[in-house]
Amino acid sequence: MSTPLIELKHIRKSYGGGDSPQVDVLRGVDLSIHAGEFVAIVGASGSGKSTLMNILGCLDRPTAGDYLFAGENVAHLDSDALAWLRREAFGFVFQGYHLIPSASAQENVEMPAIYAGISAAERHARARALLTRLGLADRTGNRPHQLSGGQQQRVSIARALMNGGHIILADEPTGALDSHSGAEVMRLLDELASQGHVVILITHDRDVAARANRIIEIRDGLIISDSADSPRHRPASADSATLQAVDLRQRLAEGAEHNGAWKAELLDAVQAAWRVMWINRFRTALTLLGIIIGVASVVV
Template sequence: MPLISLRDIRKHFGGGDKPQVEILHGISLDIHAGEFVAIVGTSGSGKSTLMNILGCLDRPSAGTYLFAGRNVAGMDVDELAWLRREAFGFVFQGYHLIATETAQENVEIPALYAGMPEHERAQRARSLLARLGLEERLQYRPKQLSGGQQQRVSIARALMNGGRIILADEPTGALDSRSGEEVMRLLNELADAGHTIILITHDRDVAANARRVIEIRDGDVISDTGVNRVTESAGSMPVFTLDEQASTAQWQGDMLEACRAAWRVMWVNRFRTALTLLGIIIGVASVIVMLAVGMGTKERVVAELGAFGTNHIYVSPKRESSRVPGRGINLSDLDALEELPQISYVLPNLSGSKVVRYGNQDAQTRIKGTRAAMSRMLSWPVVAGAFFSEEDDQHMATVAVLGPRLVSNLMPDVENPVGETILIGNVPFQVIGVLGSKGSVTGDESVDDLVIIPYTAAAMRVFGERDPTYVTLEVSDMAQVDAAGKAVEELLLSRHRVRDFNVENAAASIAAQAKTQGSMSMMLAMIAVISLLVGGIGVMNVMLMTVRERTREIGIRMATGARQRDILQQFLTEAVLVTTVGGVTGVICGLAIGTTLVFLGMPVIFSLSAIIGAFLCSVVTGLVFGFMPARQAARLDPVVALANE
């Protein structure tokens, strides 16, 4: 049985909107195992098209191609890839070596896709190159080799998986006469060793080396010197079966090889890679930093608001409309509020802005009149001196407790302000204490600038107003804060008959602030994610350009046995590797920026979930945006890809 049997093979190009041109006009021939056949013809005769069909790089438009008795038309793309990998070895006129790979790595490619272990394929590649006189050129890249040396590397690659059938397309066409003679000598040695050699050439002197010459002209066989019978042992082919073990090994064992090849491509195009990485780095770093700053700001606001207690209700006067005057909160309301069972203490507050003087220094600041319980209720300790007492409030004592920042601004040279006298308006007050710092709560307004005096002194000596500006209510049970708030509203509404007051729950205010800050953080995170998506689009654009630049490489890999999924895996690996490197770099940059902000005093809280999420998002970006270019590469037609310049 012939190893290769062609019956009425036709091939045409074009059709549809383009004129149809038939290249092969019903070619029929048989090639037996172990034959050395030369297919000779002038340029345009169809011999290269015939070679592509013989090597399963292209499919005929009509006719039957039997390989070892099996109809090739019934094979899918993976079976054809297996056939190219296990049965055929290609030697091209243009060598078709991958420029970024060394001589040894180029030779290893067919074994890589066959699933051969790394040490075995490396040993076999070195042995083949040494056999062809290239043992000193293993790590040379194609540009460092002469034409003859590149062709010998191509022959070694064709033999890597056994090379039972060598398809040589004009193997001497680009060589000088000496190198050409050397290549033909090698092909004769392979033929003598039992390999089936199919030589495509236009040179009759080269064709004379073959034992059988088939001449083709205008797509037809015009002469055939006949079959040169060989012994069955010389080139017998095994029964055609798919090697499923090699298929599994590809997915399990060659991911490291795909990463290595991807890294090499990245390094060769490192400037372009760096620009691509920039978008991913900015996106990942932005996510980390913005979420860290957002969480830090949220925690600071909540902490500052919570520093004044969460079991408090604040009541302040307001007007329902310009036509309905508000009565405000009066002292009789305070007595009524004290009767509510949920309320444990009622703290009236009078506040306003006044000029405070000390010596030659003065400052416009807030004055707050309150009662002695304020320090306890708001957990605001005195760091120097003491807070005023209930007795001071009852006797309208002109004593004051100052915020720490006001002390620094008003008495910069005074070591201990306790006992000093200040003027609030024109009324002298003795400083009896200095409060600890509480920080700023809203905007630039700081409670550390306060002057706190007894409520009665504020009412009678400073503001001339007895009714409070607002009232702080302490709730005995934290769980009853909401119920207490409703009770306060009902009480005041029944007394005033109009809603001329405002009731605020401290815990609800903190929750609202936290929600607002959380929304801001989410918005910042979304902006950062958008920048990450932009980086992903950049990856896709670069990968599409890479596919176009490396179309011939894809064709070489397919000719040496790469399946569609091998090409898909290779380009997906490259995309994911780019985004992974960008993700790692982005995480490092994000942590570095965040640490710098901490040293600058900004509130920053790093989130492990945000860091992991940003990194995983970058990797997923590589998968998502790299899939389309990878799929495009995998679906290329081998013969079209090889013809790409």
Template sequence: MSHPVIQIHDLTKTYIMGQTKVHALRGIELLINTNEYVALMGPSGSGKSTLMNLLGCLDTPTAGRYALDGKDVSKMDDTELARIRNEKIGFVFQTFNLLPRQTTLENVALPLVYAGISRKEREARAHEVLTSVGLGDRTGHRPNELSGGQRQRVAIARALVNNPKIILADEPTGNLDTKTSIEIMEIFEKIQAEGNTVIVVTHEPDIAEHAHRIVRLRDGYVESDERNKEIRLASDPDHRYKQGLSL
């Protein structure tokens, strides 16, 4: 049975720019359950990047409450936030953020070094997740020997290696062509189907359509929060009949 993995109440974030206060978030309310697949959308200046940083425990709010997997992380210090990030969140970035001199296996295993896992177990777990994203035969390759799509698969494997509660992906297809983007989104769908909570931050409507729920931000507020129309129709046994009536 699903339960809230993210609970946000009246969350605000204000930046001080000289004599000016910039209100990036203005009282956000958001609840995301385990095993949800959510897309965060919004134009430049909407607050989605700020919200992503808060969700990923990369920053703390000015006010309000953020509970992650039942723990209030709103007032945690940098050391506590780093521990939470390593235990609970897997990150996937637009630019992959792979270490160029390390092999695919070493890149994926890196989070396990900080977790204090033995080398033998690190390598075994890294190989397992690389195999799950279709790169079990690329463990000895370095990033410059891989295509963009393969590098993003490595980044996804690295995000999965710690068995996190949440996969947080920031514009994960921004540097990829259309065909490769679809393949990457299919991987996220598989990850969600296997029990993970997936949150994708994107400005691309066709990418957001892969999610089951779309949260739109504007001017620091949640403008809308709704189930994906295609997903909603597919779950309705009468959706074809209703579609026929609308033609």
């Protein structure tokens, strides 16, 4: 079989130690995920599934074991290479949305592309296209508090797809939604999986997990069942639209960095600061008045 996109070998994760008691969260996890798979990782609260997601998404490092991404040992990557990997390969969808309150839906979707150094015109066009694709064409200028929970989750999915989102890591994406909105979000994840994206769904709800083609159950930091060998499991797609490990490994070796990203980041920081001050105009005016009075008092 082709090289897995993700391969975990004897992964362990512990917290504490020294003066505090050591807690073993993952206790030797072995897992392989190929291109084109829709995987659900299920388990009760405290089973280690969120910790596993953080390691899969390169948000955390294992205490022991090997994590091979496209055949490359993640432990050998420095912080810049890890940031590039998260930016280019992964898209994150969280239960709490994690949208910027003061930014519009389009600005939230554009955020990952700013750090990729993509030009403003291209960012705007791509964000509008994604929001239109997800049924939010008339909500691009709305801020998160002006959107329903389902709409906010669709914005977070669009953000996850902004830089490609070849691998979607969804942590309880329907946990804070009503049944109708949750069904819409799951339908979107089904569509993404059918289009060649790897979708890794973290959930405790077995009805939600049943939508996946492969179900992995984790308990007390160990994988106790994996439906990869069952007839229901769909083989990895060989479609050209699917991200293949060999392609990503080549891009990793080349270190596909964009020049000028710092300029876009600086401009976005200035725009974000101005946006927050404008939204809170009265507070800004009072703060400036206090500064003026303080400086004047010192001068006098």
